[in-house]
Each structure stands twice: as C-alpha cells, then as structure tokens.
Amino acid sequence: MYQEFAQVYDELMSEIDYKNWADYVSRIFLNGKREIKSVLEFGCGTGNITCNLAAKGFDMTAVDLSEGMLTIADEKADRMGIKNIQFYLGDMSNFQINQTFDAVISCCDSVNYLPSLEAVQSFLLCSYDCLESGGLLVFDMNTVSKYKKVIMDNTYVYDLDDIYCVWENEPHFENNEMHFNITFFDKNEDGTYNRHEETQVQYFYTIEDIHLCLKNIGFQNMKYYNFGTFLAGSNEGDRIQIVAEKK
The missing domain is CATH 2.20.25.110 (S-adenosyl-L-methionine-dependent methyltransferases)
Structure with a gap:
C-alpha cells in the first residue's frame, strides 16, 4: 500500500511543520492524569512526527499499513541517530501488541482513511486496549x-x-x-x-459520530479542540483535535 507514493510523500508534504505539530501533541500530554513516557502511534507514515516526539525523549512504538512508508521512517530515524523507536507493520483497526502505553496517538488525519464507523470503533477499541489506566488517546480528523x-x-x-x-x-x-x-x-x-x-x-465523520463511539467503548473526559489550540472545536472548523482518557 502506497509503495510508490511513499517515495515522494515528504517532498509533496514539505510545507507541513511537523516539529510544531509534535510540540502541540506533547503539550496535550501535559494535561493528562499520568506522566506520558511511552507512546503508541498509529498511521506513522514516513515517521516525521514519530521522530520529533522521540527526539523529545518519548519512547515511541510506531505502526503503519504501508511497508514503503515504514522503510523510509526507519531510514530517517537511523540518519537522525534516534534509537527509541520501534516500527511495526500493522492495521490501526486491529493491531495487537503485548504491551500497554501511556498514550496512543494518530496524526495527519489518518483516522479519515478508516472506511466506516465500525472501523473507527475498532480503532478506538484497539487503542483502549493498548492504554494504561489514565492514559490518553490523541488523534485528529479533517471535518466534513x-x-x-x-x-x-x-x-x-x-x-x-x-x-x-x-x-x-x-x-x-x-x-x-x-x-x-x-x-x-x-x-x-x-x-x-x-x-x-x-x-x-x-x-467524513462528525464530532457526534466520534463522541458516541468513544462513549460506547468507555473513554471519558473527551475533549474536541480546534486543531493547534485548546479552544473548543466544531464541525465547522477545518481540523478537529480529539483527546480522550481511559478510565
């Protein structure tokens, strides 16, 4: 999946400020109940946010469905001398690992690639199972x-x-x-x-769709921000940042 596109992805997306994006995610972590040290990332792509968070000292486990994307991400981490990342080939809606994390993240509208609310709910359930008690789920979506x-x-x-x-x-x-x-x-x-x-x-999914899925699975303290801020977001914005906590 995305084998050829992986080779040109970074050049086409060069206008995205991944360092600032990772800074925003790390600020969200500060609002959680528990200290965030270990992070599971779904849809890591070519590892831009992964490497930025790892450079801040987070222990990263990064998952993507594209082997081509993962190859580039691994090479990037190696060039940067970053050792605290483990990469896995896997599907964000059914990934299983014998480990739990302080936070689960998914960035760059990866959730918008899930083809149904059932798939979204599977991703959320998978994330819930991978979280420690009090851990945070952090992901963003493009709005309708x-x-x-x-x-x-x-x-x-x-x-x-x-x-x-x-x-x-x-x-x-x-x-x-x-x-x-x-x-x-x-x-x-x-x-x-x-x-x-x-x-x-x-x-396309609405905030209401996502909120119901999160609630059904058992997440609590759900927050919906206008992306890049801590102001309340809505379906009328461009991108929503979603944060939820495992009990």
Whole structure:
C-alpha cells in the first residue's frame, strides 16, 4: 500500500511543520492524569512526527499499513541517530501488541482513511486496549466542512526538482467520501521519468459520530479542540483535535 507514493510523500508534504505539530501533541500530554513516557502511534507514515516526539525523549512504538512508508521512517530515524523507536507493520483497526502505553496517538488525519464507523470503533477499541489506566488517546480528523468548503473538487499541480505531480480531488459527498487521484512522475538519473498513478480515499465523520463511539467503548473526559489550540472545536472548523482518557 502506497509503495510508490511513499517515495515522494515528504517532498509533496514539505510545507507541513511537523516539529510544531509534535510540540502541540506533547503539550496535550501535559494535561493528562499520568506522566506520558511511552507512546503508541498509529498511521506513522514516513515517521516525521514519530521522530520529533522521540527526539523529545518519548519512547515511541510506531505502526503503519504501508511497508514503503515504514522503510523510509526507519531510514530517517537511523540518519537522525534516534534509537527509541520501534516500527511495526500493522492495521490501526486491529493491531495487537503485548504491551500497554501511556498514550496512543494518530496524526495527519489518518483516522479519515478508516472506511466506516465500525472501523473507527475498532480503532478506538484497539487503542483502549493498548492504554494504561489514565492514559490518553490523541488523534485528529479533517471535518466534513473542510471537505465540502476547502478541499472540494480542486486540482493541484506540484512541479518540483525531480517530481511532477497532479493531484485531483474527486468528491463523493453522497457517500461521505473524498477520492484523491494522484498521478506523479519521478526523475531517473538519465533524465527520463517514471509515471505512477494512485487513488486514496478519505471518509467524513462528525464530532457526534466520534463522541458516541468513544462513549460506547468507555473513554471519558473527551475533549474536541480546534486543531493547534485548546479552544473548543466544531464541525465547522477545518481540523478537529480529539483527546480522550481511559478510565
């Protein structure tokens, strides 16, 4: 999954301030009941937030469904000399490990890739089982409003040094879905290009949907922030930061 796309992901997402994102997550940790030392991350991708949190001293266990993404993440951690990360290939909705953690996180709208509320609930249950008592679940989501008012049916073109990419958004609002049709060309040493095509799908969920799932599983003290702040978030914002606590 995402084998070819993994090779160009970091260049296409270079505008994202992952250090600041990791700082925000670590500030959220300070509001929990227990001290956060061990962190399980679902949907770690190429390890940008993983490495930033590990550099702060957190013991990271990072999981992703894409072997290609994990390979790049592991190489990145090695280049940075970071040793306190364990990487695993796995599905965030059914991952099992004989260990519990002070916090479980999922960043960069990974939860929006889960195709149904049943899959979301499976992810939340998996996270609950992996948490220590008093541990925090921290994840973010793109809102329905963002898909309908910002992402819409826009097309983006990235013309970088060694990569040319056309990214087309294809809404399927009747099914609460957004399809991303990605065509990209990466440059060979001889000046020729390789063409790749990939479609990714994200799914829309409301705060009310997520709150009911969290409540059904047994989480408590749920909070919904406008992303990047500690102000109350809503379905009308672009991204919601969700925090919940295991009893």
